[in-house]
Amino acid sequence: MSELRANTISAADGTSPAALTKQIAPKAFGKWVGTDAPPALDGSFNMASITDNGAGDYTLTFTNTMADANYHGAGYSGIAARAGAVGHDANDTLTASAIRLNTHAAGSSTAADSVDTSFAVMGDLA
DSSP states (O other): OOOOOOSOOBOTTSSSBOOOOSOOOEEEEEEEOTTSSSOOEEEEESEEEEEEEETTEEEEEESSOBSSSOOEEEEEEEETTEEEEEEOOTTSOOOSSEEEEEEEETTOOSBOOOSEEEEEEESOBO
């Protein structure tokens, strides 16, 4: 069996980070408790901040921007003892620097704060 161990992987020039090509790896992810006031990111990558815009309405700001607004996000949420959903409101414009999300109980379109939400973004970084 072979084993590869490394502390740092860099590009061929030895100074810049290696590019993730031919891979679809999350470029950002975050986890938060929406019932906390204010909610805070609890375990995240490339997420600078979370803003609570109201019940079940959050804006996640990226530390490093995406290349453009053509990225994909996926997530889940839990509302009390019920399953929940997390999504992007089609009325809100995606930007390369942030995404606005809504959480709600499964089967309901009414926004509600979640007790556990995670979200990941796939796409190209700027």
